[in-house]
Amino acid sequence: MPKTLVQEFTKGLWEEIPPFRLVLGLCPTLGVTTSMENGLGMGLATTFVLVFSNILISMLRNIIPSKVRIACFIIVIATFVTVVELLMQAYTYALFLRLGVFIPLIVVNCILLGRAEAFACKNTMAYSIADGLGIGIGYTLALGALGAIREVLGKGSLTVWGDMSYGVASVFPSFHPFGFLVQAPGAFICLGLMLCILNAIGKK
Amino acid sequence: MQTGYFELIISCIFVNNILLAQFLGNCPFLGTSKKMETAVGMAMAVVFVLVLSGAITWVVYTFILVPFDLVYLRTISFILVIAALVQFVEMFLKKSIPALYAGLGIFLPLITTNCAVLGVCVLNIDKGMDFLHSLVASVAYALGYGLALILFAGLRERILLARVPKPLQDTSIGLITAGMIALAFFAFQGMV
Numbered sequence: 001m002p003k004t005l006v007q008e009f010t011k012g013l014w015e016e017i018p019p020f021r022l023v024l025g026l027c028p029t030l031g032v033t034t035s036m037e038n039g040l041g042m043g044l045a046t047t048f049v050l051v052f053s054n055i056l057i058s059m060l061r062n063i064i065p066s067k068v069r070i071a072c073f074i075i076v077i078a079t080f081v082t083v084v085e086l087l088m089q090a091y092t093y094a095l096f097l098r099l100g101v102f103i104p105l106i107v108v109n110c111i112l113l114g115r116a117e118a119f120a121c122k123n124t125m126a127y128s129i130a131d132g133l134g135i136g137i138g139y140t141l142a143l144g145a146l147g148a149i150r151e152v153l154g155k156g157s158l159t160v161w162g163d164m165s166y167g168v169a170s171v172f173p174s175f176h177p178f179g180f181l182v183q184a185p186g187a188f189i190c191l192g193l194m195l196c197i198l199n200a201i202g203k204k
Numbered sequence: 205m206q207t208g209y210f211e212l213i214i215s216c217i218f219v220n221n222i223l224l225a226q227f228l229g230n231c232p233f234l235g236t237s238k239k240m241e242t243a244v245g246m247a248m249a250v251v252f253v254l255v256l257s258g259a260i261t262w263v264v265y266t267f268i269l270v271p272f273d274l275v276y277l278r279t280i281s282f283i284l285v286i287a288a289l290v291q292f293v294e295m296f297l298k299k300s301i302p303a304l305y306a307g308l309g310i311f312l313p314l315i316t317t318n319c320a321v322l323g324v325c326v327l328n329i330d331k332g333m334d335f336l337h338s339l340v341a342s343v344a345y346a347l348g349y350g351l352a353l354i355l356f357a358g359l360r361e362r363i364l365l366a367r368v369p370k371p372l373q374d375t376s377i378g379l380i381t382a383g384m385i386a387l388a389f390f391a392f393q394g395m396v
Contacts, residue, residue, distance in 0.1 A: 023375050024231060027319045031227035071287060074316070078280040086276065101326050104279040108319040110231050184225050185386035192372075192379030200371035 005130045012134025017142055018111050019191075020198045022135075025111040028102050029143060030187040037159050039147025041095045042102060043140025045088065047133070049080040049106055050115060054132035056080075057120040064121070073116040074107065081106045111139065150190055154182035209340055216344030219395055222320050223352040224386040226327075229320030233353060234378050236311065238364075243357030247350030248304075249311040253293060254321050254349070257286045258342025261325040262335055282325050287316045320349055356385055 003011075016022050019029045028046070033039040053076050057064075064072045085103050088096040096103065106112070115135060120128040152158050156177035157167045180186045207215075222228050229250070236246040261282050269275050294312050297305040305312075315321060324345045328338035359381050368377050 023234065026230040026234065027227050027323075030230060070316075074283055074287060075280065078283050082276060082279050085279065101323055101330065104282075104326050105228070105319045105323055107279055107283050108317045108322050110317055113317055183390065184227070185383045185390055187227065188379050188383030188386055192376050192383060195376040195379065196371045199373075199376060 005126060008127050008130040009134040012131065012136070012138040013141070014138070016135065017138040018135060019139070019142060020195055021202075022111070022114070024114050025109045025139065026191075027105065028109060029146065030191060032099055032102050033143055033147040033150055033187065034182045035151040035155070035159055036144050036148040037095070038098055039143035039145075040140060041088075041092065042099055043136070043143040045084050045099075045103065046106055046109060046111065047136025047140055048084055049077060050112055050136045051129060051132040052080045052083075053077045053112060053116060054120040054128040055125055057116050058123060058125045058128035061121045069121065070113070070117070073113055073121075077112050077116070078107045111135065146191060146194060149194075150181045150186065153178050154180070154186065207337075209337075212337060212340055213344040214395065216341050217348040217351065218389060218392040221348045221352055221389050222324065222345045223349055224382070224389045226323070228323035229318050229349060232311075232314060232318050233356065233382070234375060237353060237357040237360050237378070240354070240357045240361060242311070243353050245308055246311045246314075247353045249308045249315055250318065250320060250349050250353075251343075251346040252308075253286070253290060253312075253315045254324055254346040255339070255342050256293065257289050257321055258324055258328060258345075259335075259339055260289060261285050262328060262333075262338045265329050266335075278326070278329070282322055283316075286321055286325070290316045320345070352385065352389070356382060359385070 012018075019025050025046070028042050032042045053073070056076050057073060060072070060076075081104065084106070085096075088099075088103060115131065119131045123131070148158060154177055156175060181190055216222075220226060223230065223233055232246055236242045264281060264285055265275075265278065269278060269281065274281075290312060294305070297308070297312075324342055328341055333341060360378060363377060363381065372380075
């Protein structure tokens with residue numbers, strides 16, 4: 001049964017939400033989620049690249065010879081990553097500095113190549129946009145959630161955007177931040193536990 | 205300012221371990237670490253390609269991109285260099301060292317999308333290293349990657365024998381184990 005556009009969109013939000021259901025794109029997931037703002041920023045940048053590369057690849061899908069398709073996909077993706085890199089450098093410089101090496105590394109995020117190979121090169125443009133948006137927003141939400149958990153428990157505050165910041169200590173005075181969670185090992189363990197919780201909810 | 209080579213090597217292998225402290229190359233890390241054999245294959249392939257691409261991208265950046273003012277093409281040109289290099293290495297090994305080629309197998313083409321490779325190339329450029337430093341750093345990062353991967357594969361083979369609660373199985377317990385190794389590597393922090 002062919003899926004509708006809405007179904008293609010919503011599957012990225014729950015059924016196939018990366019990085020939990022589709023275990024892809026782990027490096028930025030672990031690397032940038034020290035705060036919610038970083039996680040959301042990274043997620044939005046990835047969504048941008050994903051949607052545009054899906055559009056272009058689905059438009060070119062009958063022209064690209066299948067033997068060199070991976071190389072073509074990578075070039076398309078790299079082009080949009082460069083666009084996003086320059087845009088972020090111009091408009092959100094602080095975030096650009098914090099995400100650092102992970103912005104050029106969107107090129108090798110397996111979600112992008114995975115969606116291009118599994119979806120965009122087989123489907124029409126409208127479906128590819130729905131797929132890209134769904135998966136991208138799902139990824140953004142997942143990164144934001146992971147970032148928020150790590151920031152609240154690890155630093156004891158939550159920065160929403162820019163200077164808007166809320167301290168946990170003002171609500172629970174006896175709370176002490178658990179600094180381990182914003183460090184490297186905390187990232188792995190936090191993601192592992194989140195995956196475990198989602199598995200427990202999802203699989204009956 | 206450049207640091208000494210010894211310091212650089214220790215820093216790249218242990219303190220700033222590419223997998224556990226910088227989170228690069230995690231997808232193949234979790235994907236190929238279920239068996240010791242595949243982990244060793246992947247580690248070898250990474251060492252091989254990372255060192256070569258580290259050297260070549262440095263040359264491309266310094267002698268082509270900078271003089272022609274094309275620095276904004278860095279991401280595209282680096283990924284092309286890496287993809288071409290992987291293809292070339294694959295053909296070369298197939299012809300001249302078939303034993304090694306058979307050993308590396310499927311892992312060689314997969315390396316193109318291993319973010320550790322592109323990550324190290326970009327990091328070396330960002331830190332403004334000279335050629336020798338970036339070569340040494342590439343070797344050390346690659347060794348650190350191999351070390352972490354092989355350690356992790358050893359642990360994961362043991363976990364297969366243990367009884368793990370159902371929701372925690374597979375990737376979930378893998379990530380938590382990786383967290384434990386990262387914790388051990390965390391002790392190196394402040395050494396350099």
